[in-house]
Amino acid sequence: MHGVAAFGSAHLRGHTVIVCGRAGAARRAVARYRSAGADVLTAVVPSELALLGPSLRRASLVVGVDDGDPGWDVLPAVAREQRTLLLTEEPAAEHGHVTLVGGGPGEADLLTVAGRRALAAADVVYYDRLGPGRVVADLAPGAELIDVGKTPGHHKVPQETIQAMMVESALAGHAVVRLKGGDPFVFGRGGEEVAACLAAEVPVTTIPGISSSVAVPGTVGIPVTHRGVSKMFTVASGHVPFSDDELEHLAGLGGTLVILMGVGTLAQTIAGLRRHGMDPATPAAVVERGYSAEQRSTVARLDKLALAAAEAKCASPAVIVIGDVVAVGNDWKHLTAEFGGAARSLEDVHA
Structure with missing residues (x-):
């Protein structure tokens, strides 16, 4: 268990916490309790406990980090004698490594349990604009937090620099988390980051996340x-305009077309698909800020969607959905009357 969460980080300011364990193994516990406002003292080897004297008697909490030293077996007796709460924690990683974590579509409670565990154990977190960035300080208490998020048309930290920073941090012995929105391998450049780690012989693992391509349409x-x-769906990036060949293939695929990062190229995409x-x-929809x-959705038939999106001033981040499934979740008869022209009813779609 992580002691900050168990003890209540909001109440540690003004309290003394003693962390027991070898410096490398205990570094995450020390960072977490200091970030929670505690006055943290350390005992690196069991013999240092006696040197703490009065500090041990006034401590609110003793944390034992399992570093393999059998001398720490005295901690339960010491805690009972001093009438102090004792918590135990797993040691920090001995060697640097990188974990790519998919943060999901934005809400912290949609982050996986494995993702939360990786963040709680992180020394350094490189995080994006999308995903649960607003609460990353709570999810990774004591970690160094580095914002490398991108906005449309502006990459304040180039991708190559992000990869170099991750590798450098891991080679320095840190547990590194690269927190990304959605899933790391769905337009998240996760493949490039894994390749950079492997090239530098840095251990790297990946924790999947919920992709906005599926989750955000589901919200409406x-x-x-x-x-x-529809028995199939295609996910495409609209960040760069589609070529004419790509548009021809997308128009002929059938099923559902989901476009991410495509608001800026929407008019061109629609014109090409119709051509x-x-x-x-x-039926088509733009779902913004899932x-x-x-969050807001704009729904229209395909030939009216560009105008409807322009009038609504749709902006990124947004997910565009094109296909008969849009009619499944909407009152299509009402919408087609509003946006003009006859269109397939839900009954026609199911026929």
């Missing part, structure tokens, strides 16, 4: 697949 009742409607034969009455208090 749009399933990317639906029995009798290559996609039905102008195809899983936030500002």
Whole structure:
């Protein structure tokens, strides 16, 4: 168990905490308790306990880090004698490594249990603009937090620099977490970061995350697949305009088309899809800022979507969904009347 969480980090200011364990093994515990406001004293070897004297008697908490030294077996007796709460913690990693963590679509409670564990054990966290960045300080108490997030058209830290920083931190012996929105391997450049670690012989693991390509449409009742409607979905990046060949293939795939980072190229995408034969009455939607208090969706038939998105001033981050599944989660008859023209009813979609 992590002692800060167990003891209550909001109440540690003004308290003395004694962390027992070899310096390297205890570094995460020391950082966490100091970040929570505690006055942290350390005993690196069991014989140093006697040197703490009065400090041990006034300590609110003793933390034993399991560094393999059998001398720490005295801690339960010491804690009972001093009437002090004793907590035990796992040691910090002995060797540097990198963990890529998928943060999901934004809400902290959508982060996986494995992702939370990796953050709690991190020495350094490199985090993005998307994902649970707002609460990363709570998820990784005591870790060094480095914002390397990108915004459309602005990469304040180039990707190559991010990779070099991660490798350098790991080679210095730190437990490094690269926290990304969604899933690391869905337009997250996770493959490049893994390759950089492997090239530097840095151990690297990946913890998957919930991709916004599936989760965000689901928040407004749009399933990317639906029995009798769509048996496949394609996820594409609209950050760079599609080529004419790509648009031809996308128009002919069928099923559901999900486009990430595509608001800026939406008009061109729609024009290309229609040019290559996609039905102008195809249901479509733009879902902005998924899983936030500002989430909003704009729904129209394909040939009206660019205008509807422009009038609504749709902006990134957003997920674009094109396909008959959009009608599954919306009152399509009402929407087609509002945006003009006849379109397939939900009954027609299921036919």
